[in-house]
Amino acid sequence: MGKKNAPAKHRGPNDVDHYGALFCIPFVVTFLVFSVYPVLRTFVMSFTDYKGYGKADLVMLDNYTRALTDPLFWEAFVNTLKMWGINIVLQLGLALLLTVLFNDMKYRMKGLSLFRAIFYLPNLIACTSVAFLFKTLLDWQYGSVNQVLLKAGLISAPINWLGGSGATAQAVVGVVGAWMWFGNSFILLMAGVQGISRDYYEAATIDGAGRWKIFACITMPLLRPIMMYVAITSLIGGLQLFDIPYLISGTKGQPGRSLYTAVFYLFNMAFTNRQMGYAAAIAFVLFAIIAVCSFVAFRLMNQKED
Amino acid sequence: MRKSEVLKTRLIKGLLYAGLILLALLCIIPFWMMLVNSTRSGNEIMTSFSLIPCTSLLENWKLVTKNLNIFQGMLNSLLIAVCSTILVSYFSALTAYGLACFKFRGNKLLFTVMLVFMMVPAQLGLLGFYDLCNALGLVDSYIPLIVPAIASPGTVFFLRQYILSVLPRALLEAPRIDGASELTIFHRIVLPIMSPGIATMAIGAFIGSWNAYLVPLVLLNNQKLFTLPMMIASLNSVKDISSNIGATYLAVAISVMPIIVVFCFCSRYIISSISAGSVKE
Numbered sequence: 001m002g003k004k005n006a007p008a009k010h011r012g013p014n015d016v017d018h019y020g021a022l023f024c025i026p027f028v029v030t031f032l033v034f035s036v037y038p039v040l041r042t043f044v045m046s047f048t049d050y051k052g053y054g055k056a057d058l059v060m061l062d063n064y065t066r067a068l069t070d071p072l073f074w075e076a077f078v079n080t081l082k083m084w085g086i087n088i089v090l091q092l093g094l095a096l097l098l099t100v101l102f103n104d105m106k107y108r109m110k111g112l113s114l115f116r117a118i119f120y121l122p123n124l125i126a127c128t129s130v131a132f133l134f135k136t137l138l139d140w141q142y143g144s145v146n147q148v149l150l151k152a153g154l155i156s157a158p159i160n161w162l163g164g165s166g167a168t169a170q171a172v173v174g175v176v177g178a179w180m181w182f183g184n185s186f187i188l189l190m191a192g193v194q195g196i197s198r199d200y201y202e203a204a205t206i207d208g209a210g211r212w213k214i215f216a217c218i219t220m221p222l223l224r225p226i227m228m229y230v231a232i233t234s235l236i237g238g239l240q241l242f243d244i245p246y247l248i249s250g251t252k253g254q255p256g257r258s259l260y261t262a263v264f265y266l267f268n269m270a271f272t273n274r275q276m277g278y279a280a281a282i283a284f285v286l287f288a289i290i291a292v293c294s295f296v297a298f299r300l301m302n303q304k305e306d
Numbered sequence: 307m308r309k310s311e312v313l314k315t316r317l318i319k320g321l322l323y324a325g326l327i328l329l330a331l332l333c334i335i336p337f338w339m340m341l342v343n344s345t346r347s348g349n350e351i352m353t354s355f356s357l358i359p360c361t362s363l364l365e366n367w368k369l370v371t372k373n374l375n376i377f378q379g380m381l382n383s384l385l386i387a388v389c390s391t392i393l394v395s396y397f398s399a400l401t402a403y404g405l406a407c408f409k410f411r412g413n414k415l416l417f418t419v420m421l422v423f424m425m426v427p428a429q430l431g432l433l434g435f436y437d438l439c440n441a442l443g444l445v446d447s448y449i450p451l452i453v454p455a456i457a458s459p460g461t462v463f464f465l466r467q468y469i470l471s472v473l474p475r476a477l478l479e480a481p482r483i484d485g486a487s488e489l490t491i492f493h494r495i496v497l498p499i500m501s502p503g504i505a506t507m508a509i510g511a512f513i514g515s516w517n518a519y520l521v522p523l524v525l526l527n528n529q530k531l532f533t534l535p536m537m538i539a540s541l542n543s544v545k546d547i548s549s550n551i552g553a554t555y556l557a558v559a560i561s562v563m564p565i566i567v568v569f570c571f572c573s574r575y576i577i578s579s580i581s582a583g584s585v586k587e
Binding site: 022031033043106109111117118120126134141148151184247263280287290 | 315318319322323326329330332333334336337339340343351352354355397398400401403404405407408409410411412413416423424425426427428429430431432433434435436437438450453454456457459460462463464467468471472482488492502503506509510513516517519520524534535536538539541542551554555558561562565566569573
């Protein structure tokens with residue numbers, strides 16, 4: 001915190017910088033109580049055989065060894081990755097495509113507010129309602145989707161979306177996730193683009209820069225911080241996938257165990273099996289994985305800055 | 307421009323619009339099906355498909371309201387979401403401003419810790435959080451669902467980046483020279499300039515809170531305190547409703563409608579505030 005590096009904006013005796021610290025106090029206090037402490041408490045828990053009540057004995061690394069060698073946990077983790085993978089590719093790809101489309105100087109697409117509102121709509125609905133809605137719409141025998149497809153002659157027999165093969169059910173969850181969240185990513189990316197001065201685009205167009213040149217040299221670099229934000233939050237959110245698979249599978253992870261996600265497993269361990277200590281260790285293993293991924297992503301996307 | 311080129315541009319533009327409209331339909335149709343199906347009886351839904359409303363709405367309505375206290379759940383969810391959105395908007399903006407525009411001791415440390423915690427998945431602390439609430443007697447209370455909103459690292463991070471890109475420092479100098487207090491400067495100058503960014507994050511925060519399922523599920527046992535998502539999730543266990551698909555659709559529709567109605571009114575504000583000043587439509 002070298003004072004030499006401080007910009008010369010606050011000259012003289014009216015130094016106001018301590019106000020910055022004051023402004024951060026409510027955040028810091030709440031943060032310590034409701035974010036930092038629970039994490040530390042969970043960490044301590046992960047070394048014990050705590051059951052959620054009563055006394056706990058120290059078991060050192062037993063919970064971690066168990067988690068790392070627990071095939072059920074890894075199966076759940078791979079399921080999570082599959083569903084998130086389908087989700088993020090669709091979600092970010094679509095959002096970026098739409099952002100580029102609506103910023104195109106040549107086509108000047110109209111109706112941005114309307115489309116943005118419509119695309120954002122699915123994001124407003126509680127996951128539980130979405131899960132129930134799709135569970136009902138995709139019902140094998142009585143679901144409207146199969147009825148439509150049959151009527152249109154696109155399929156000859158009803159597809160068992162959520163009760164047949166695990167891969168199909170996972171794909172459904174991934175697509176439903178993308179359906180829900182692409183509008184949100186789109187809004188964030190658009191907000192980022194709108195932070196970019198229109199003059200850049202106009203100047204570039206006048207100078208005869210092509211669409212891809214503009215995209216590569218103006219939009220992408222200036223969108224980088226927002227892209228990073230969207231990508232990292234999506235990764236963190238994605239690996240925490242819980243409600244939709246939990247509810248769409250009727251809280252059991254079926255078909256097979258294909259919709260059993262990592263957090264689903266954690267939840268069952270903690271609140272059904274009452275193995276809080278082991279569940280805490282699972283939370284930390286998950287965290288370690290997320291941390292490594294985020295760190296790599298952060299580095300990759302931040303390379304040219306600073 | 308030559309004529310053929312104009313034609314080509316128009317054609318491509320038409321195709322692009324067609325794509326956009328298709329995507330928009332994909333977003334709307336599931337809701338439309340939901341509304342239509344909530345006016346049909348279980349039998350009708352099982353045997354046929356229709357995009358036109360039928361006549362069993364009243365029947366389904368009686369079934370739902372008799373078996374589910376859905377409006378209580380709606381009020382509960384609204385209370386939690388509104389309170390936490392106000393907290394998250396105001397305090398995140400304040401913290402972001404403090405971090406972005408002041409060089410105080412610990413600034414970098416706080417920012418780094420925040421970045422680290424942004425990567426912390428919510429359920430890393432879930433068990434400790436549950437344990438803490440248990441110890442403080444906050445199970446079956448809304449406090450743990452509202453107050454933690456004051457500290458939302460993700461929102462602060464976004465708003466800090468936002469301030470850095472939209473707030474000209476020179477704007478702060480004049481009122482400072484005029485002797486305005488720092489908090490006044492924040493309220494009168496910084497907040498209005500930040501409002502598009504805050505609005506974006508507030509929407510997210512409201513929906514996040516409204517949609518929240520895992521934490522309320524863990525913390526609330528008293529049925530009277532159940533949030534709307536929890537009620538919908540428990541539909542399966544209400545025999546009279548789950549045995550009639552029409553009623554299930556209606557219950558989901560009731561849970562979805564208020565937020566769609568609110569969005570119809572707010573979306574204008576939301577969208578104009580986000581695009582204020584930069585998009586010329």
